[in-house]
Amino acid sequence: xxAVFHRSNLVTYANIAVATLGVVxxxxxxxxxxxxxxxxxxxxxxxxxxxxxxxxxxxxxxxxIGVQLDSLADVVGFGALPVVLMAGLGGWVWASAVVGTxxxxxxxxxxxxxxxxxxxxxxxxxxxxxxxxxxxxxxPALWLTARWAGWSEARLWTVGxxxxxxxxxxxxxxxxxxGQVLAAxxxxxxxxxxxxVWETVW
Numbered sequence: 001x002x003a004v005f006h007r008s009n010l011v012t013y014a015n016i017a018v019a020t021l022g023v024v025x026x027x028x029x030x031x032x033x034x035x036x037x038x039x040x041x042x043x044x045x046x047x048x049x050x051x052x053x054x055x056x057x058x059x060x061x062x063x064x065i066g067v068q069l070d071s072l073a074d075v076v077g078f079g080a081l082p083v084v085l086m087a088g089l090g091g092w093v094w095a096s097a098v099v100g101t102x103x104x105x106x107x108x109x110x111x112x113x114x115x116x117x118x119x120x121x122x123x124x125x126x127x128x129x130x131x132x133x134x135x136x137x138x139x140p141a142l143w144l145t146a147r148w149a150g151w152s153e154a155r156l157w158t159v160g161x162x163x164x165x166x167x168x169x170x171x172x173x174x175x176x177x178x179g180q181v182l183a184a185x186x187x188x189x190x191x192x193x194x195x196x197v198w199e200t201v202w
Contacts, residue, residue, distance in 0.1 A: 008056040009066055012073050015045035019077035026088040033200025035085055036140050037193050042077035043136020044189040046070070047182060071111045078132040079107040082139055082161060091154030099158050103165040107132045110168040127174040130167035137185070138164060140192050147199055 022038030025031075053066050083100040110129050117128070142160040146153040177185055 006056070006058065006062050006066070008053040008058055008062065009049075009069055011045050011049035011052045012066070012069050015042050015049065015073045016076050018042045018045065019073075019081045022081045023076075023084050026084045031200050032085065032088050033196050035081070035088070036143050037196045037200070039077070039081055039085065039136050040140050040189050040192050040196065042081070043133050044186060046074065046077065046133045046136070047177065047185055047189070051182075068115065071115050074111055074132050075108060078135045079104055079111075082135050085139075086154070086157050086161060089154040089157055091152070091158060095158060096154075099162050099165070103161045106165040106168040107135075126176055129170055129172065130164065130174060132168060134167070135161075135164055137188065137192065140196060144192070144195055144199065 018038050019042045022035040022042070025035040025038065049070060058066070083104055086096050086100055110132055113128065139157060139160050142156045143153055145151070146156040175181075
């Protein structure tokens with residue numbers, strides 16, 4: 001069992017660690033902005049983990065475990081953390097419970113669908129449905145918009161999660177980010193982290 005802890009999965013483990021930190025920050029009553037920043041960093045880790053893992057020689061078993069581990073990490077970072085953040089933002093409890101449940105079900109279903117159709121030797125050419133990782137940019141963007149516009153952060157976050165829940169399960173094809181697009185998303189993620197930290201500290 002210990003053999004599954006391969007160094008090629010270090011970025012995926014970083015994804016889990018940062019997402020867990022975000023959950024702890026919300027539960028412990030720390031500034032929510034730091035937890036939002038954790039969501040963005042987890043998204044950046046997910047963008048880069050595949051590129052990092054391919055730098056290592058791996059057995060077929062290790063590659064298969066890497067695929068599964070990536071999706072399981074996404075459950076923590078982009079399934080649980082957004083729901084915990086929504087609860088931390090406040091708002092109407094029952095609306096949060098309903099939207100959070102639908103979001104979690106859609107996210108897990110989306111990841112299960114991906115796992116069935118993906119394999120180390122047969123990578124999917126494009127996504128079917130909005131990737132759950134998209135929450136790492138869309139939700140922080142909504143949080144920043146609400147802060148700057150003076151709107152309710154809780155309401156806009158909840159609306160965003162409801163929309164994402166639908167997007168996860170829609171049968172639409174979404175291109176996989178590669179090359180310049182991947183680099184652009186990484187730059188955007190860095191910009192969002194800076195903006196969130198700035199908003200949180202000042």
